[in-house]
Amino acid sequence: MMGLWKYYWMLLLAVPIAGYSQAVRPVSSGIVRGEVKDKNSGLPLTGALVLVVNDTLRQQTGTDGRYEIKGVPTGYNTLYVDAEGYSGVLTESFLVTTSAPTLVNVELEKRMVTVGEVVVSASPFRPTTESPVSMRRIGTEEIDLTPGANRDISKVVQSAPGVLSVPTANRNDVLVRGGGANENRYYLDGIEIPVLNHFAVQGGSGGNASLVNPELLKSVNFYTGAFPAQFSNGLSSVMDMQMRSGNPDRFHGKLILGASDVGLNVDTPISSNGKTTLTGSFRRSYLQMLFKVLKLPFLPTYNDYQFKVNSKLSDRDELYVIGLGSFDKNRLNLSMKDPEEDRKYILGYLPENNQISYVFGAGYLHSFTGGRLQVTASRDYLKNQLCKYENNDEALPKTLDIDSREGNYRVRAAVSLWDLNGFRLQAGVGGGTGSYRNETFRQVYTAEGSQEDRSSSRFTVGRYEFFATLSRDFFRERLSVLAGLRADGMTYSDLTSNPFRQLSPRVSLSYKLFRKWRLSASVARYHQEPSYTTMGYNGNLIPGYNQKEGLRYMAVNQYIAGVNFSPTPQSDFKLEGFYKQYSRLPVSLLDSLPVSTGDFADYIVGDVPAKSVGKGRAYGGEFSYRNLNLYNTVVNLAYTFFVSQVNKMDGELRPTSHYLSSSWNVGHIFNVSAIHKFGANWTVGAKWYLSGGVPYTPYDETLSSFTSAWDARRRPYPDNTRYNGMKMPVYHQLDLRIDKVWYFNKWRLGFYLDIQNLYNYKAAGQEILMPEIGADGQYVPDPNKPGYYKMQHIAHDIGGTILPTLGITIEM
Numbered sequence: 174m175m176g177l178w179k180y181y182w183m184l185l186l187a188v189p190i191a192g193y194s195q196a197v198r199p200v201s202s203g204i205v206r207g208e209v210k211d212k213n214s215g216l217p218l219t220g221a222l223v224l225v226v227n228d229t230l231r232q233q234t235g236t237d238g239r240y241e242i243k244g245v246p247t248g249y250n251t252l253y254v255d256a257e258g259y260s261g262v263l264t265e266s267f268l269v270t271t272s273a274p275t276l277v278n279v280e281l282e283k284r285m286v287t288v289g290e291v292v293v294s295a296s297p298f299r300p301t302t303e304s305p306v307s308m309r310r311i312g313t314e315e316i317d318l319t320p321g322a323n324r325d326i327s328k329v330v331q332s333a334p335g336v337l338s339v340p341t342a343n344r345n346d347v348l349v350r351g352g353g354a355n356e357n358r359y360y361l362d363g364i365e366i367p368v369l370n371h372f373a374v375q376g377g378s379g380g381n382a383s384l385v386n387p388e389l390l391k392s393v394n395f396y397t398g399a400f401p402a403q404f405s406n407g408l409s410s411v412m413d414m415q416m417r418s419g420n421p422d423r424f425h426g427k428l429i430l431g432a433s434d435v436g437l438n439v440d441t442p443i444s445s446n447g448k449t450t451l452t453g454s455f456r457r458s459y460l461q462m463l464f465k466v467l468k469l470p471f472l473p474t475y476n477d478y479q480f481k482v483n484s485k486l487s488d489r490d491e492l493y494v495i496g497l498g499s500f501d502k503n504r505l506n507l508s509m510k511d512p513e514e515d516r517k518y519i520l521g522y523l524p525e526n527n528q529i530s531y532v533f534g535a536g537y538l539h540s541f542t543g544g545r546l547q548v549t550a551s552r553d554y555l556k557n558q559l560c561k562y563e564n565n566d567e568a569l570p571k572t573l574d575i576d577s578r579e580g581n582y583r584v585r586a587a588v589s590l591w592d593l594n595g596f597r598l599q600a601g602v603g604g605g606t607g608s609y610r611n612e613t614f615r616q617v618y619t620a621e622g623s624q625e626d627r628s629s630s631r632f633t634v635g636r637y638e639f640f641a642t643l644s645r646d647f648f649r650e651r652l653s654v655l656a657g658l659r660a661d662g663m664t665y666s667d668l669t670s671n672p673f674r675q676l677s678p679r680v681s682l683s684y685k686l687f688r689k690w691r692l693s694a695s696v697a698r699y700h701q702e703p704s705y706t707t708m709g710y711n712g713n714l715i716p717g718y719n720q721k722e723g724l725r726y727m728a729v730n731q732y733i734a735g736v737n738f739s740p741t742p743q744s745d746f747k748l749e750g751f752y753k754q755y756s757r758l759p760v761s762l763l764d765s766l767p768v769s770t771g772d773f774a775d776y777i778v779g780d781v782p783a784k785s786v787g788k789g790r791a792y793g794g795e796f797s798y799r800n801l802n803l804y805n806t807v808v809n810l811a812y813t814f815f816v817s818q819v820n821k822m823d824g825e826l827r828p829t830s831h832y833l834s835s836s837w838n839v840g841h842i843f844n845v846s847a848i849h850k851f852g853a854n855w856t857v858g859a860k861w862y863l864s865g866g867v868p869y870t871p872y873d874e875t876l877s878s879f880t881s882a883w884d885a886r887r888r889p890y891p892d893n894t895r896y897n898g899m900k901m902p903v904y905h906q907l908d909l910r911i912d913k914v915w916y917f918n919k920w921r922l923g924f925y926l927d928i929q930n931l932y933n934y935k936a937a938g939q940e941i942l943m944p945e946i947g948a949d950g951q952y953v954p955d956p957n958k959p960g961y962y963k964m965q966h967i968a969h970d971i972g973g974t975i976l977p978t979l980g981i982t983i984e985m
Contacts, residue, residue, distance in 0.1 A: 201916055204274040206241040209234045209254055212280040213591045215489045215540020221256035221281065245269050247916045248854060249314040252277060260284040263297050263742050265312030265392045271916045272984045273425040276418065284650065297801065298745040302644045302653045305683035305693035306735045306749060307398030309333050314807060316387045318848050320860040321908025321929045323978050327370060327383045330395050330412065332844055332860065334795040334811040337837055339867060340904040340971050344379040345370045348837045349397050350751055351791025351817030352409030353769040354378035355704060355778065359412045362495055364534035364551045365405060365583060371475040371501045372528060375557045375577060376706030377778035384477040384499045386454045388427065388438050391417045398733045398751060399681050399695035402640040402657045403587050403601055406677055406699040408729045416495065418483040419450025431980035434458040453480030468509055470519040475501040491538040498531030507565055514967050518943045522887035524561035524573050524776065530554065544590040554580040559776060575777065577611045579705045600641040608633045609705040613780065618885040619714060619763065628712035635664040637672065651685040661700055665708055666721040675700040675726045694734040700726040707759050707768060707779035715762055715782045723784030730754040744800040751793060758787030764893050765822040788828040789819035807848040814841055834897040839865035856912040866900035872942045878961045889942040902936040904971055920985035927978045935973030940966045
């Protein structure tokens with residue numbers, strides 16, 4: 174590892190030298206242009222005032238609603254936009270460069286204006302009527318510069334209140350307010366993205382790195398409650414990502430060379446009048462080379478692409494097409510000589526993996542006086558193949574062979590009416606089809622002994638949904654109230670086909686106590702369909718059991734209340750409490766535990782016989798502080814206390830009043846980050862993160878040492894009589910990020926150094942339990958217990974690795 178550090182520091186010194194050796198003189202300003210529209214009608218606003226925050230630059234829009242501001246300082250900026258009779262808006266941060274003009278379009282909403290009083294809601298923390306609580310806006314600056322995130326949107330949101338990052342998993346699981354990783358929904362320009370990460374865990378979430386390129390994102394709205402009704406219900410969070418449109422003026426490209434991957438971004442007009450544009454990217458990793466040098470037991474490679482074609486048909490009509498996809502493969506590093514025991518353990522159970530995913534979708538937007546229509550249609554697909562040979566020898570029989578494919582066609586239409594005698598209405602319908610195909614063979618061990626579990630499943634379902642919300646402001650807009658309803662159904666079985674069994678009502682309100690203080694609350698019920706892996710299981714572990722007879726939509730009741738204090742437009746204090754009441758959770762008929770509580774080493778979740786009878790709860794409180802410009806520093810602080818539990822099941826598979834800890838019930842989460850902008854385009858950021866100990870289940874050492882049991886799983890078996898009865902130590906780490914950029918005429922050069930776990934914190938985790946391995950490479954039998962292996966305990970640390978990443982960017 175020290176040898177690698179030598180090359181990082183050599184590169185770190187070489188980049189500034191290369192930058193200053195250029196014969197061209199650096200420049201420090203760029204151009205911002207865009208359009209200001211009336212949100213209700215979609216028509217351009219004449220005479221709107223556009224100001225660059227913390228600068229004297231300003232411009233008024235022309236008769237076509239357009240503006241252009243020259244001489245804007247390079248780096249991250251925000252705009253304040255206002256017009257007579259409208260509420261002012263402070264935009265999210267955006268990046269200004271010399272390589273091409275930056276496009277920032279703004280919509281203003283009409284507000285009630287009384288004599289002597291001007292109503293302004295300029296803050297980027299401004300709540301919406303539909304989501305007055307538990308919503309976080311994330312701008313370009315946070316996405317690009319969050320320490321430890323390495324421009325990964327899944328890691329960026331792990332800095333938000335209520336979000337747990339599991340230190341033992343090395344995965345991008347998003348665990349929100351005591352909920353599981355499979356309880357989240359992701360959208361890109363209104364189109365659902367079922368797979369967010371490379372090497373995704375089918376039936377769950379996670380993965381090693383986000384396949385969404387944050388360089389192409391304009392903003393992200395992250396909801397941990399009070400979900401907008403147009404989004405298919407998750408139980409814990411919704412991430413709504415918006416892509417930038419392409420540059421309408423000229424071609425713009427960017428090359429990113431990082432320690433783990435290389436990428437190319439393009440941004441260009443594709444019509445002569447600039448009304449049709451393209452933005453896109455392609456990335457390829459070379460992690461397998463780095464991992465081979467580090468003698469890690471697996472060699473992953475991933476590729477991804479992303480694009481958006483946007484066409485302005487008229488002032489009121491817009492059409493766009495998006496695409497997002499990946500091809501991932503993971504191979505075992507069998508060429509290692511004399512690997513350490515923990516490497517041998519991983520090589521013993523980990524399969525090789527190929528995974529392909531994609532989403533293609535189109536959207537149409539039409540604005541009319543008083544409202545807007547949005548129609549989207551998409552196709553998404555996931556192919557997941559896993560294979561494992563006995564002793565990793567292809568000449569021997571397979572112990573695992575999975576070929577699983579799932580795909581969906583989706584269509585949705587929604588209309589928003591913003592001026593119905595003071596009321597606002599949003600309503601829509603949607604539908605589609607989903608298909609699943611699975612061929613599985615695996616060796617398992619049950620109470621009946623070692624056996625082969627074979628599953629062959631194919632089915633198609635139809636889906637349908639409708640939703641509506643009605644909202645209004647009262648008392649001169651001090652009080653906002655919303656009531657809504659959503660219903661979902663699918664043709665999987667009689668238990669899921671009636672949408673009135675999955676009614677999801679919601680009510681939210683927000684009251685402005687004083688000019689800078691606001692009280693808000695939300696009460697809602699949400700439903701989520703079981704995963705394809707659970708719906709599609711039809712193996713032979715429980716002969717004669719029909720999965721369709723026991724599965725229903727999962728459900729949660731959410732109660733949230735909070736108070737906000739915003740001393741300035743760019744700062745916000747927030748205190749929120751939440752209670753989540755789960756029901757209809759799928760419970761495994763093999764161990765009477767919810768299928769979503771599998772350990773973090775699983776590569777498929779939910780492929781077991783199950784019944785929707787589980788219950789659980791999660792509750793807690795959050796405090797957060799954000800300031801987007803505290804003495805030239807972006808500051809984020811968040812503390813969360815929570816409890817996450819599931820009801821223990823009795824012998825008849827009925828919930829009891831006794832609670833068990835969930836696998837992510839850590840109790841406390843704290844993180845604080847600061848990103849400071851120095852002179853000469855240097856930026857330095859640091860983030861410190863702390864979480865309580867992760868629960869774990871002790872091993873059943875007797876069962877694990879039994880030869881037939883070990884040979885079937887190649888991992889120790891948990892003792893579920895002590896389910897999550899132990900906890901790992903408290904975990905904390907410090908991440909650091911340094912950015913430096915040089916701006917030249919028509920291009921820029923930048924570098925960044927991102928270091929995770931800077932002070933190399935590590936703590937003792939759950940030990941690895943595995944058989945001893947003899948000189949011949951075979952497991953050693955226990956001489957005192959025929960039919961059993963001689964077991965060993967191997968120390969296993971959480972943390973203990975410094976992860977530096979250095980990257981170079983060239984943009985022109």
